[in-house]
Amino acid sequence: MANSRIASLELKDVNEPLDSYIERISQSIPQREVRTQYRKVFCVDNLRECLTQGKDMIQWECPVYAAKGISLRMIRTTVEMVRNVSYDRLEALIYFSDITENYFSEQIPHMLYRKNFDRIEIIDGQRDCVRLDHPGICAMEMVLAEEISYSGYVTEVMKKFVPDDEKSVYEKCVRLDTIRKELQEKDRYSFSVHQFNKKGEKCLKNYTFFYLNKFFDIIVATVEDITEKFEQDILTGGYNRQGFIRHVERILKESEDRTGYAVVFFDIKNFKAVNELFGTEIGDMMLRKVYEDVRKSELKPLVSAREDADHFICLVERKNLNLDMLTGMCQKKLTRGGKTLHLSVKCGIFMLEKKKMSVNGMIDRAKIAQRYITDEFVQSYKIYDSSMKNTYIDKATLAGELEEGIEQGQFKVYFQPVVDAMTGKIASAESLIRWFHPKKGFISPGVFIPALEESGHISELDLYVLDSVNEFQKKRYQFDKITVPVSTNLSWMDFYDETIMNWLEKKCVDASMPSGLCRMEITETSYAAIEADRNATLEALREAGILLLLDDFGSGYSSFGMLQNYNFDIMKIDMSFVRQIETNTKTRSIIRFIIEMAHTMDIKIIAEGAETKEQVEFLRDNGCDYIQGYYFYKPMQEEEFVKLLDAGR
Numbered sequence: 001m002a003n004s005r006i007a008s009l010e011l012k013d014v015n016e017p018l019d020s021y022i023e024r025i026s027q028s029i030p031q032r033e034v035r036t037q038y039r040k041v042f043c044v045d046n047l048r049e050c051l052t053q054g055k056d057m058i059q060w061e062c063p064v065y066a067a068k069g070i071s072l073r074m075i076r077t078t079v080e081m082v083r084n085v086s087y088d089r090l091e092a093l094i095y096f097s098d099i100t101e102n103y104f105s106e107q108i109p110h111m112l113y114r115k116n117f118d119r120i121e122i123i124d125g126q127r128d129c130v131r132l133d134h135p136g137i138c139a140m141e142m143v144l145a146e147e148i149s150y151s152g153y154v155t156e157v158m159k160k161f162v163p164d165d166e167k168s169v170y171e172k173c174v175r176l177d178t179i180r181k182e183l184q185e186k187d188r189y190s191f192s193v194h195q196f197n198k199k200g201e202k203c204l205k206n207y208t209f210f211y212l213n214k215f216f217d218i219i220v221a222t223v224e225d226i227t228e229k230f231e232q233d234i235l236t237g238g239y240n241r242q243g244f245i246r247h248v249e250r251i252l253k254e255s256e257d258r259t260g261y262a263v264v265f266f267d268i269k270n271f272k273a274v275n276e277l278f279g280t281e282i283g284d285m286m287l288r289k290v291y292e293d294v295r296k297s298e299l300k301p302l303v304s305a306r307e308d309a310d311h312f313i314c315l316v317e318r319k320n321l322n323l324d325m326l327t328g329m330c331q332k333k334l335t336r337g338g339k340t341l342h343l344s345v346k347c348g349i350f351m352l353e354k355k356k357m358s359v360n361g362m363i364d365r366a367k368i369a370q371r372y373i374t375d376e377f378v379q380s381y382k383i384y385d386s387s388m389k390n391t392y393i394d395k396a397t398l399a400g401e402l403e404e405g406i407e408q409g410q411f412k413v414y415f416q417p418v419v420d421a422m423t424g425k426i427a428s429a430e431s432l433i434r435w436f437h438p439k440k441g442f443i444s445p446g447v448f449i450p451a452l453e454e455s456g457h458i459s460e461l462d463l464y465v466l467d468s469v470n471e472f473q474k475k476r477y478q479f480d481k482i483t484v485p486v487s488t489n490l491s492w493m494d495f496y497d498e499t500i501m502n503w504l505e506k507k508c509v510d511a512s513m514p515s516g517l518c519r520m521e522i523t524e525t526s527y528a529a530i531e532a533d534r535n536a537t538l539e540a541l542r543e544a545g546i547l548l549l550l551d552d553f554g555s556g557y558s559s560f561g562m563l564q565n566y567n568f569d570i571m572k573i574d575m576s577f578v579r580q581i582e583t584n585t586k587t588r589s590i591i592r593f594i595i596e597m598a599h600t601m602d603i604k605i606i607a608e609g610a611e612t613k614e615q616v617e618f619l620r621d622n623g624c625d626y627i628q629g630y631y632f633y634k635p636m637q638e639e640e641f642v643k644l645l646d647a648g649r
Helices: 018-026 032-042 044-052 100-107 150-160 164-173 176-185 241-254 272-278 280-295 323-329 359-371 386-391 395-407 445-455 458-478 492-496 498-507 524-529 532-543 559-565 585-600 613-621 638-646
Strands: 057-067 070-084 089-098 119-124 129-133 189-196 202-213 218-225 261-268 303-308 311-317 331-336 339-351 381-383 411-420 426-437 441-443 486-490 518-523 547-553 570-573 604-608 626-628
Touching (some): 032 044, 150 164, 164 189, 176 202, 280 311, 339 359, 359 381, 411 638, 426 458, 486 492, 486 547, 492 498, 498 532, 570 585
Parallel strands (some): 339 381, 486 518, 547 570
Antiparallel strands (some): 057 070, 119 129, 261 311, 303 311, 411 426, 426 441
């Protein structure tokens, strides 16, 4: 006989055999493998066997649905057995204990009580439902008593709180099959996603999932706001760029007049010298000091941060922007161990305007302003003005503008001829890219190329130039027109782009085209960034007939190291040397030495930037092979270059 407050455990028929009873109540256990094991443990044959072996009590804990499909409970089944010698029969008492509350209380890790979570989600994966608990309320007897649909809850969160650009990521990460898969491989599963809080501010939330009970398929999810951690600069303890942006956005949102503020950008010039002379520990100490000097200065910044490396930013009220005081702040002196180093800080200022603008845009404009400082010792600051507007490209929209610009033909490939120093005839050319924006007008390559490199999209543009030059060369060759080699500039990032590497392998090594028409120019800094395994790629290109040019030789600090580690066919002397030929005797000696050294290594020389007759005559007299510069030709459009070639120049 049996009696129970849990419907699924009640005895339906007083004459029901024990095995049949155990079979029936096992159907309330959600996991198949647990059901099977439960029946084996409590069947009559096993109970007899256990008593024969001297084991007179058996206990088993497993989840059971108290009624059909609802109210999951943790039940302990206990069987106590005794052999009645008077009647020579086996007797047993079977009873069930509801241990749900104690079980869950023991299972909840201590971390739930230590951390200030936004909320705790208890998910019943079997029934696709979830209960939300405030972290201070862990009354486990209420687990899943008040519940909502998990899939419906996810949809609601995604709709109300998750930014549009992260919705797909959030939806994928919180799917039950994703969570289960991750938890099968490790004990914890975490991800972070941005969400809007009640004030409409974007915050970074960290979700962590772990099994409370795998058999129950009960999963606990903790949600923690990690915005402050994400926005903290580890070195200074203050804000990083992300933290600065969020707090400035909050201030401006609450402000009636944003024109009363300014963003100030600081750049420590030649800071690498500090690390080289005094070591990184002193360098880090110096960065912390600069940050504190800015934070505690008379500028009285409302928000200050280390933006990156040796760059600092702050939001100030215009009334506190004392430019004379700012000049004094921009001169630093560091003395250690008898060594003294004078540091100068360049400062760019952007005065906020009435029109709305992203904080990223404000920072970038302040950064652009400091690039216009010609002599930081004369004036260490520069205020952004409308004359600099064409210099600014919003990196957030740059990728889209690049793709659109290529499709609409905004980018034009120009050619600058390179002449034979002895004959003055065109021997080759360099391809250059120009951007004619429909709204911004002409954008200097010195602006958009570094920006594209920084955003990681330079390879898209380089591929466009390679394609354009290849089509130009192929068209002239097929129509039996005069053709000269044309070089294309490659970024170091191109060597990590499989599309470009495959393009070079197929297009530049085209059997239908003569060898030598394809040349690649790579700067010293690009070579320095290329890892050893990429050098094999360079050698493969050379073996395929592609000539490699070392661009801007002499402009960096490792020029001769480049010659040791890599093989070149042509070396281009940087224009900064060529333009000093008439005024600096040391420069003339250096150029003679470079030409002679290159020739002993079987490397040809191109001198860049020749603008005067005197420069050209000096280069010619000292054995320079080729000359490139305005004295002969400026960069020109394809049509003009074609006319020169067709005229036999």
